[in-house]
Amino acid sequence: MQKILLYFILSFLSFSISQAQKPVTPSSSEVFESIQKLNFLGSVLYIAAHPDDENTRLISYMSNHVKARTAYLSLTRGDGGQNLIGPEIRELLGVIRTQELLAARGVDGGEQLFTRANDFGYSKDPEETLAIWNKEAVLSDVVLAIRKFKPDIVINRFDHRTPGTTHGHHTSSAMLSFEAFDLANDKSAFPDLLKQASVWQPKRLFFNTNSWFYRSQEDFDKANKNNKLSFDIGVYYPLKGMSNNELASLASSQHLCQGFGRLSQRGTQKEYLEFLKGDALTNNDNIFEGIDTSWNRVKGGKAIGDILYAVENNFNFKNPSTHIPQLMEAYKLLQNIEDEHWKTQKTKELKSIIEMCAGLYLEASAEAQTSTPNQSIKVNIEALNRSTQSVIIETIKQGDEQTISKNLELKNNDSEKFETTYFISNNEAYTSPYWLNKKGTLGMYKVENRELIGLPETPKNVVIDFNLKINNVPITISKPVVYRYSKPDKGELYRPFEIIPEASAKISEKVIIFSNDKQRDINVIVRAGRDNLEGFVEINHPKDWNVSPEKQKVNIVHKGEEQMVTFTIIPPKNQSEGYINPVVHVDDKAYTKELIEINYEHIPFQTVLLPSESKIVRLDIKKKGENIAYIAGAGDVVPESLQQIGYNVLTLNPDAINAETLSRFDAVVVGIRAYNVVENLEFKQQILFDFVANGGNMVVQYNTSRGLNINNMAPYPLKLSSDRVTDENAEVRFLNPTHPILNYPNKITLKDFEGWTQERGLYFPNSWDAKYTPILSMNDKNESPKDGSLLVAKHGKGYYIYTGLSFFREFPEGVSGAYRLFANMLSIGKEDLKPASKLNN
Numbered sequence: 001m002q003k004i005l006l007y008f009i010l011s012f013l014s015f016s017i018s019q020a021q022k023p024v025t026p027s028s029s030e031v032f033e034s035i036q037k038l039n040f041l042g043s044v045l046y047i048a049a050h051p052d053d054e055n056t057r058l059i060s061y062m063s064n065h066v067k068a069r070t071a072y073l074s075l076t077r078g079d080g081g082q083n084l085i086g087p088e089i090r091e092l093l094g095v096i097r098t099q100e101l102l103a104a105r106g107v108d109g110g111e112q113l114f115t116r117a118n119d120f121g122y123s124k125d126p127e128e129t130l131a132i133w134n135k136e137a138v139l140s141d142v143v144l145a146i147r148k149f150k151p152d153i154v155i156n157r158f159d160h161r162t163p164g165t166t167h168g169h170h171t172s173s174a175m176l177s178f179e180a181f182d183l184a185n186d187k188s189a190f191p192d193l194l195k196q197a198s199v200w201q202p203k204r205l206f207f208n209t210n211s212w213f214y215r216s217q218e219d220f221d222k223a224n225k226n227n228k229l230s231f232d233i234g235v236y237y238p239l240k241g242m243s244n245n246e247l248a249s250l251a252s253s254q255h256l257c258q259g260f261g262r263l264s265q266r267g268t269q270k271e272y273l274e275f276l277k278g279d280a281l282t283n284n285d286n287i288f289e290g291i292d293t294s295w296n297r298v299k300g301g302k303a304i305g306d307i308l309y310a311v312e313n314n315f316n317f318k319n320p321s322t323h324i325p326q327l328m329e330a331y332k333l334l335q336n337i338e339d340e341h342w343k344t345q346k347t348k349e350l351k352s353i354i355e356m357c358a359g360l361y362l363e364a365s366a367e368a369q370t371s372t373p374n375q376s377i378k379v380n381i382e383a384l385n386r387s388t389q390s391v392i393i394e395t396i397k398q399g400d401e402q403t404i405s406k407n408l409e410l411k412n413n414d415s416e417k418f419e420t421t422y423f424i425s426n427n428e429a430y431t432s433p434y435w436l437n438k439k440g441t442l443g444m445y446k447v448e449n450r451e452l453i454g455l456p457e458t459p460k461n462v463v464i465d466f467n468l469k470i471n472n473v474p475i476t477i478s479k480p481v482v483y484r485y486s487k488p489d490k491g492e493l494y495r496p497f498e499i500i501p502e503a504s505a506k507i508s509e510k511v512i513i514f515s516n517d518k519q520r521d522i523n524v525i526v527r528a529g530r531d532n533l534e535g536f537v538e539i540n541h542p543k544d545w546n547v548s549p550e551k552q553k554v555n556i557v558h559k560g561e562e563q564m565v566t567f568t569i570i571p572p573k574n575q576s577e578g579y580i581n582p583v584v585h586v587d588d589k590a591y592t593k594e595l596i597e598i599n600y601e602h603i604p605f606q607t608v609l610l611p612s613e614s615k616i617v618r619l620d621i622k623k624k625g626e627n628i629a630y631i632a633g634a635g636d637v638v639p640e641s642l643q644q645i646g647y648n649v650l651t652l653n654p655d656a657i658n659a660e661t662l663s664r665f666d667a668v669v670v671g672i673r674a675y676n677v678v679e680n681l682e683f684k685q686q687i688l689f690d691f692v693a694n695g696g697n698m699v700v701q702y703n704t705s706r707g708l709n710i711n712n713m714a715p716y717p718l719k720l721s722s723d724r725v726t727d728e729n730a731e732v733r734f735l736n737p738t739h740p741i742l743n744y745p746n747k748i749t750l751k752d753f754e755g756w757t758q759e760r761g762l763y764f765p766n767s768w769d770a771k772y773t774p775i776l777s778m779n780d781k782n783e784s785p786k787d788g789s790l791l792v793a794k795h796g797k798g799y800y801i802y803t804g805l806s807f808f809r810e811f812p813e814g815v816s817g818a819y820r821l822f823a824n825m826l827s828i829g830k831e832d833l834k835p836a837s838k839l840n841n
C-alpha cells in the first residue's frame with residue numbers, strides 16, 4: 001500500500017522518478033522555477049560517505065529555495081549495507097543504491113557525484129578506513145569533484161574533529177573534504193587532474209551540525225549557536241504545493257533498500273551550519289556573502305542577465321513559448337562567453353528551458369530493449385513542436401558518423417514520426433556500471449577511463465542528436481535512445497536501451513563445497529544476446545581440479561533465450577580451493593561475463609555485467625551427527641552451507657518446536673538476530689534447553705542487545721555488548737587450546753582463521769556466567785582483548801554455544817576454516833555417536 005501511494009505521489013513530480021527514462025513533461029511553474037535557477041549563479045557541494053547519509057532537507061532547501069546548483073558527493077555507493085527489498089548484496093546493492101540516490105536527487109533537485117571509494121563494511125575509525133581505501137586516490141577524487149563542480153560553498157555532513165564517534169567512513173568523508181578544500185586550488189596538488197578541470201577555491205566550508213552530534217537534544221538546545229548559521233528549512237513552495245521538508249521526505253524515502261520509506265514532515269524546522277574555514281561571514285544570514293550570484297559574475301554575463309531577468313520578471317505562465325525569441329537571443333550571447341565552466345553549465349540549463357518552453361517532444365525509441373555490437377536496430381523517432389515558434393530539424397545524427405538529412409519544419413502540434421536504422425559498431429561498449437568493469441580492491445573500485453571518475457553512472461552511448469534551428473538559431477538537442485513499451489496492467493513503460501554481449505554465462509551456485517573427493521555435476525546457463533547463437537562452453541579451473549567434458553556445444557535460436565549445459569567437477573584428494581569460470585566461445589570471441597538484471601519500480605531497470613565465477617572448495621572436514629534443525633532469524637545462508645558439507649538441515653518454525661520433533665536432531669542452529677526478529681521464540685526456550693540437557697547441541701549466532709525480545713536467551717547468564725572485531729585479519733589467540741571444540745573432530749589451527757572476509761565478528765558478550773568457557777580472544781588495533789566471540793557451556797548432557805563470529809559472512813565466501821570450526825560446534829560431545837559416513841563405507 002505504502003509503495004503504491006509513494007508511486008502515486010511521485011508521478012506528480014516532473015522529474016518522474018519511477019521511470020527515470022521517461023521524457024520530462026514539465027508544467028509552466030516548473031519551467032519558471034528552472035528559469036529562476038538559471039538566473040542564480042552560485043553552487044553548493046554537500047559531502048558525506050554513504051547513500052542515505054545526505055541531509056535531503058538542506059539539499060532541497062539549497063536547490064529549491066536558494067536556487068543554487070546543488071550536488072551531493074557520496075564517497076561510496078553503499079555496497080556494504082543490507083538490502084531490505086531483495087537479494088542483491090555487495091556490488092549489486094551499490095548499483096541499486098546509486099540509482100536510489102539519483103532518484104532522491106530527481107526529487108530534491110540536486111545532482112549526484114561519487115568517488116572510487118568502496119563501502120567495505122563497518123569501520124570503527126578513519127585511520128582504518130583510510131588505510132583500506134587508497135587515501136590519496138579518494139582525496140584526489142574529492143579534489144577532482146571540487147575542481148569540476150566548482151562549488152562556492154562546501155558542506156560536510158560529519159565532523160572531521162571527532163574520530164571514533166561514528167562510522168570511520170563518515171569521519172573520513174569530513175577529513176578528506178577539509179583537506180581537499182585547500183588542495184583544490186593548489187596547482188601542485190594532483191597536477192594530473194588539471195587536464196580534466198582547472199583549480200578552484202571554494203569560498204567557505206561548513207559542518208552541518210545537529211543534535212545527533214551532541215549528547216542530547218537538550219545539550220544541543222543549550223549549545224552556543226552564535227557561530228552557527230541557521231535556516232528554516234520548512235519553507236513552503238506554492239509553485240509545488242509542497243513544503244521543503246515534505247519534498248525532502250520524499251527524496252530520502254527513495255532509499256527503500258535501506259528501509260527509509262517514511263512519513264513526510266511540514267512546518268518550521270531549523271538546520272545549522274558551523275563555519276569551518278574560508279572567508280568568514282560578517283553576519284550570519286547569507287552563506288553566499290561576498291559572492292556575486294547574478295549574471296554579472298561572468299564576463300559578458302550582464303547582457304545575458306538583462307534578457308533573462310526580464311523573462312523571469314514577466315514570465316508568461318499561460319504561454320511560455322512567447323519567451324523563445326529572448327531565450328534564443330540569450331543562447332547566442334552565451335555561446336560567446338569565455339568562461340568555459342559557466343558556458344557549459346548554463347548552456348545545458350538554457351537548452352532544456354528552450355525545449356520546455358517550446359513544448360518540444362523529441363524521442364528516439366528502439367524496437368527492443370537490448371542489442372549487441374555489430375548489429376543494426378530500428379529506432380522510432382518522434383518529433384513535435386507544440387508552439388507557434390519556428391522549429392526546423394536540419395539533420396539528425398546517430399553517434400559520431402551516421403547522419404540522416406531531414407530539413408523538416410516542425411509545424412505547431414503536427415507530430416512527425418519516422419523510423420531509422422541505428423548501426424551499433426563493433427567496438428561499442430556494453431551498458432554496465434563502469435566502476436564494476438574491472439576487479440577492484442576491498443577499498444577501491446578500479447576505473448581505467450579517468451574521464452568517468454566521479455560520474456554517477458555510465459554515460460548513455462547510444463544517442464540521437466537533433467540538430468535544430470529555432471527562430472533561425474542553430475541548437476542541438478541530444479536524446480539517449482530508450483525502449484518504450486506498454487503493459488496492459490501497468491500502462492506505458494520506459495527502460496534504458498542497452499548494449500549487451502552476444503553471450504553470457506552463469507553458474508547459479510557461487511560457492512561449491514566438496515566435503516570429500518566425490519565428483520559433482522554443475523549447470524552452466526548460457527544466455528544469447530542475439531538470434532542464432534552458436535558456439536561452445538568450456539570451464540577454466542585450477543590445475544589440481546578436473547572438469548569433464550572439456551567442451552559443451554551451445555546453439556540458441558532466439559535472442560534472450562537460455563540453454564543449460566552440465567559439467568562434472570572432480571575435486572583433488574586434499575584440501576584446496578580456487579575459482580571456476582565458464583567461458584563461451586562464439587566465432588573467435590570469448591565471453592566471460594554473467595549478465596544480471598535488477599528490476600525495481602522506484603529505479604530504472606539495470607543491467608550489470610560481472611565476471612562469471614564460482615568458488616570451489618575441497619574441504620578437509622570431519623563431522624559427527626547428521627540432522628540439524630535450523631531456526632531462521634534475520635536471514636543467513638547457514639542451512640544451504642551446512643547441506644553443502646553433508647548435513648541434513650530442516651528449518652523449523654517456532655510453532656513446530658517441541659520435544660518430540662527435536663528428538664530427531666543432533667543439533668539446533670539459531671539464525672542471526674533470531675531473538676531480535678522472531679517474536680514467539682521466547683516461549684520455546686525451555687524446550688530448547690531441555691533438548692540440550694538431553695544431549696543435543698545448540699548453537700546461537702549473534703543478536704543485538706538493543707531490541708532483544710527475550711530475557712532467557714541462554715541457560716546461564718550472559719550479557720551482550722557492542723564489542724566487535726572489524727579487522728578480518730585480526731590476530732586470533734586460543735584461550736583454551738585443549739578444549740574439544742578446537743580439537744574434535746577437526747584440529748583447529750590458526751590457519752583456519754586465514755582468508756576470513758569483512759570482519760571476525762560482532763556484538764560479542766562482554767560478561768558471562770562461570771559455566772561458560774571462552775575459547776578465543778581477539779581485538780582490533782589499539783583495543784583491549786575481546787574474549788566473548790565463542791562461549792561454550794556444558795548443560796546437562798549437551799552443549800550450549802553462543803557465538804558472535806561472522807559465520808554468516810564467511811560461509812557464502814567459502815572460507816574453509818569457518819566450516820571446520822562450525823562442524824566442531826555441531827559435533828562437540830558426540831564422540832560416541834557413530835559417524836554417519838561410516839554407514840556408507
Ligand SMILES: [Zn+2]
Binds near residue numbers: 050052170
Ligand atoms: Zn553512513
